Amino acid sequence: MIEVVDFHKCYGQQVAASGISFDVQPGQVLGLIGPNGAGKTTTMRAIAGINPPSKGTLRVAEFDVQKQPLETKRRLAYIPDDPQLFTELTVAEHLAFVASAYNVSDAEKRIDSLLIQFDLRNKVNDRVGDLSRGMRQKLAICCGYIHDPQAILFDEPLTGLDPKGIRVLKESIHQRAQQGSAVVISSHLLAMVEDTVSHVLILDKGQQKFFGPVEEVKANFANGGVAVSLEEVFFQATAEVAAV
Amino acid sequence: MNPINTALRIHPAVAVLLHGQNLAVFRKTKRSFMTRRRAILSTLALAMGLLWFVNALTSVLFREPLGPERIELMVPLSLFVYAAWHVVRSAIWRPTSGIEWQPAEAEFMSLAPLPRRELIVYRIAAITNAGLLKSLFFSVLMIPDLAFWPAGFLGAFLALVAIDLFRMVVEITAWGMSDAAFFRTRIVCLGLFAVWTGYVAMLGFSDPDWLEKARSPAAFELAQEFLAAAASTSDTVFGTVVLAPFRIFTAIMLAHSLSVPVIVYSFLAMAMVWTLGKLVGKLDAYFQQEVVLREQAAYSQRLSSSIPATLVEVESQIPFEMPKIPFAFGGGGLAWRQMKAALGYFYSLVISLTVPAVLACLPIAVHRHPNDVLLNVLGALVFYSFVLLPTALKFDFRRDLDRMGVLKTLPIRPMMVVAGQLAAPVLLSIVYQMVVLLVVYLTTPVDPKLIGACIVLLFPLNVLIFAVDNLLFLLYPYRVNQEGLTVFLRTTLTFTAKGLMFGVALALIVGWTYAAVRITKFLNEAWAAHLSLHFVFALGIWCFVVVCAGFALTALRKAFVGFDLANDV
Numbered sequence: 001m002i003e004v005v006d007f008h009k010c011y012g013q014q015v016a017a018s019g020i021s022f023d024v025q026p027g028q029v030l031g032l033i034g035p036n037g038a039g040k041t042t043t044m045r046a047i048a049g050i051n052p053p054s055k056g057t058l059r060v061a062e063f064d065v066q067k068q069p070l071e072t073k074r075r076l077a078y079i080p081d082d083p084q085l086f087t088e089l090t091v092a093e094h095l096a097f098v099a100s101a102y103n104v105s106d107a108e109k110r111i112d113s114l115l116i117q118f119d120l121r122n123k124v125n126d127r128v129g130d131l132s133r134g135m136r137q138k139l140a141i142c143c144g145y146i147h148d149p150q151a152i153l154f155d156e157p158l159t160g161l162d163p164k165g166i167r168v169l170k171e172s173i174h175q176r177a178q179q180g181s182a183v184v185i186s187s188h189l190l191a192m193v194e195d196t197v198s199h200v201l202i203l204d205k206g207q208q209k210f211f212g213p214v215e216e217v218k219a220n221f222a223n224g225g226v227a228v229s230l231e232e233v234f235f236q237a238t239a240e241v242a243a244v
Numbered sequence: 245m246n247p248i249n250t251a252l253r254i255h256p257a258v259a260v261l262l263h264g265q266n267l268a269v270f271r272k273t274k275r276s277f278m279t280r281r282r283a284i285l286s287t288l289a290l291a292m293g294l295l296w297f298v299n300a301l302t303s304v305l306f307r308e309p310l311g312p313e314r315i316e317l318m319v320p321l322s323l324f325v326y327a328a329w330h331v332v333r334s335a336i337w338r339p340t341s342g343i344e345w346q347p348a349e350a351e352f353m354s355l356a357p358l359p360r361r362e363l364i365v366y367r368i369a370a371i372t373n374a375g376l377l378k379s380l381f382f383s384v385l386m387i388p389d390l391a392f393w394p395a396g397f398l399g400a401f402l403a404l405v406a407i408d409l410f411r412m413v414v415e416i417t418a419w420g421m422s423d424a425a426f427f428r429t430r431i432v433c434l435g436l437f438a439v440w441t442g443y444v445a446m447l448g449f450s451d452p453d454w455l456e457k458a459r460s461p462a463a464f465e466l467a468q469e470f471l472a473a474a475a476s477t478s479d480t481v482f483g484t485v486v487l488a489p490f491r492i493f494t495a496i497m498l499a500h501s502l503s504v505p506v507i508v509y510s511f512l513a514m515a516m517v518w519t520l521g522k523l524v525g526k527l528d529a530y531f532q533q534e535v536v537l538r539e540q541a542a543y544s545q546r547l548s549s550s551i552p553a554t555l556v557e558v559e560s561q562i563p564f565e566m567p568k569i570p571f572a573f574g575g576g577g578l579a580w581r582q583m584k585a586a587l588g589y590f591y592s593l594v595i596s597l598t599v600p601a602v603l604a605c606l607p608i609a610v611h612r613h614p615n616d617v618l619l620n621v622l623g624a625l626v627f628y629s630f631v632l633l634p635t636a637l638k639f640d641f642r643r644d645l646d647r648m649g650v651l652k653t654l655p656i657r658p659m660m661v662v663a664g665q666l667a668a669p670v671l672l673s674i675v676y677q678m679v680v681l682l683v684v685y686l687t688t689p690v691d692p693k694l695i696g697a698c699i700v701l702l703f704p705l706n707v708l709i710f711a712v713d714n715l716l717f718l719l720y721p722y723r724v725n726q727e728g729l730t731v732f733l734r735t736t737l738t739f740t741a742k743g744l745m746f747g748v749a750l751a752l753i754v755g756w757t758y759a760a761v762r763i764t765k766f767l768n769e770a771w772a773a774h775l776s777l778h779f780v781f782a783l784g785i786w787c788f789v790v791v792c793a794g795f796a797l798t799a800l801r802k803a804f805v806g807f808d809l810a811n812d813v
Binding site: 008010048049050052053054055066070073074077078080083084085086087088089090093096097098100101102127143 | 255256257259260261264265267268269271272347348350351352354355356357358359536539540543544546547
């Protein structure tokens with residue numbers, strides 16, 4: 001569903017990502033982990049078609065992100081860590097715009113269901129500038145879900161969400177994956193996403209350190225046969241234990 | 245589907261967005277009256293708007309028509325200068341993106357499966373929206389000169405849209421071309437501009453009376469002389485060629501009725517607008533691809549070279565030096581930060597301040613008596629400081645709308661936050677004024693004490709000017725990079741308010757002149773003192789400016805403390 005082959009990205013002289021390759025199949029949930037500046041957001045934004053790659057191929061549902069951007073976008077949702085929304089528009093107007101852009105047929109029904117699911121029903125006529133950080137995050141998630149995307153990219157989706165919001169989001173991710181979506185989640189809250197992800201990609205300083213199923217990664221970094229947490233894996237893979 | 249329908253079709257999502265944004269304008273207006281403070285300020289703004297409108301209406305009703313010959317000359321020339329300015333500006337300050345998108349437009353809209361063409365249509369629709377109202381204003385003001393108002397409105401509207409589209413063409417091209425091509429283009433554009441300016445200057449200075457004309461306040465007559473010289477270049481072959489497209493819009497504006505030639509000209513103008521719109525789309529598509537291919541080629545070359553391509557930082561090799569920032573009761577850090585930002589625009593600032601500096605220095609060449617020179621330079625400096633500097637030096641609260649939360653949480657007294665925020669533009673202004681005064685000192689045998697007195701006077705004046713501008717901003721916050729009608733209306737209202745303040749200040753100065761004569765006489769007679777009238781007058785003005793600056797700073801402090809992040813941002 002999502003396929004990244006030898007992805008490189010440089011900003012001027014600085015290389016943000018170098019030689020990254022992975023794939024996410026329908027029903028899989030990939031956890032993209034790594035320290036700040038590892039290249040997680042760069043990779044996600046390239047898959048979303050926002051930033052073109054300096055080298056490499058990115059595909060979503062067999063469509064090339066660079067060559068067939070519209071086909072890709074129709075099947076994709078990207079929820080950034082700091083959603084940039086139109087502050088003067090209302091929640092309903094945002095959702096109406098997205099539904100129209102994706103040509104969603106039963107938009108009203110879907111929007112209503114999403115608003116109830118994410119506790120935004122009573123905010124539907126509020127302007128986005130008046131919403132809290134968490135509410136804006138929920139709205140961005142609703143915008144991403146309207147068209148039932150086949151591939152979903154979450155960049156730090158748990159930031160700002162209340163406990164109920166986190167639970168609803170995690171449940172919805174499981175549900176979407178079971179329905180056949182390929183999901184990528186980038187998060188620093190490793191304990192929170194540990195039970196959600198099926199695969200893990202570890203990045204550090206723009207380079208790929210590990211990619212594989214979560215059980216495999218835990219076995220790889222096991223300490224004398226004792227299973228380790230994702231957090232322990234993160235520190236070992238990025239060799240930052242000594243610095244902590 | 246009919247090809248014309250396809251070309252003019254707007255994606256339903258874009259239509260939904262534009263409709264939502266129009267509704268948002270009404271909601272925003274409604275919000276302007278929600279709280280007591282906002283209601284008072286909005287009423288004041290309305291009153292100011294009404295004042296401006298009545299003034300404009302009066303000028304429309306009572307002024308003499310300019311005459312078709314003058315309009316035929318000035319309108320195409322003004323449009324050309326406006327278009328040329330976009331070229332020169334892009335040649336000096338290369339755009340960082342082809343089309344300037346707001347963050348929400350750049351991210352939220354680009355994620356949607358909308359063809360790039362739809363995004364361009366959205367942008368052009370926004371330009372057209374603003375152009376409609378601007379041309380409405382313009383054509384109303386031009387009523388005495390327009391024989392057939394609808395044609396005047398249509399001509400102005402098409403001209404404004406065409407120039408905005410031309411700006412987009414220029415900016416996309418300047419952004420998208422390679423560094424080498426941009427460098428060559430910059431040389432050519434600036435070279436042509438220099439040649440034209442030099443030619444106009446040559447014509448202007450060929451007038452034997454130019455020295456006399458430079459005597460007028462702020463060299464207005466000389467400026468008019470240069471404008472006339474610039475206008476005379478329209479008769480040259482070069483002028484005839486470059487002004488030809490703009491004359492089409494003028495022909496529509498000056499039409500007497502809906503005649504066949506006017507219809508033909510209108511079609512020609514619309515064809516020009518349509519072509520420019522298509523060109524924007526084509527250039528955007530071309531350069532979007534070109535920039536990516538260039539980046540990929542450069543990266544590929546880099547990979548094949550010996551330079552390591554991976555980002556492996558060797559922390560110990562990265563030089564690090566802690567900047568030494570004065571505390572200054574907490575305001576030092578803020579001042580340092582603003583100054584650092586200002587120095588990032590050093591060359592732009594030098595370029596934009598050079599013209600007013602040269603104009604302010606003109607009295608040196610005109611007046612013989614050193615004190616006359618100084619007084620005229622001082623007057624010009626005050627005028628330009630009042631009108632231009634707050635626009636050129638926005639290194640204060642005005643660029644910190646999104647950082648107001650941070651500023652409010654700092655453990656610094658509000659007055660020190662205000663002082664720290666204003667320090668950079670005030671210091672830069674005084675440096676600019678000191679440079680001009682230094683030129684006066686080096687070229688004229690003026691008493692250095694008087695130069696010092698001027699600096700002492702200008703310092704609180706700068707504080708006052710920037711405090712007032714920041715006060716208006718905190719009471720009516722806006723984003724610096726905003727564009728369109730809102731900015732147009734805001735600028736109109738701000739300048740009306742400033743004009744009123746300037747008028748009141750002038751009236752007070754005149755009043756003080758009479759008072760200073762009596763006070764000086766009284767003091768000299770009562771206490772047998774030998775006070776000079778000039779000294780008493782200057783001291784009174786200085787005290788007045790200092791008191792006003794104090795009030796403005798206090799009001800600014802209060803506005804900062806009362807700034808409500810939930811309602812004002």
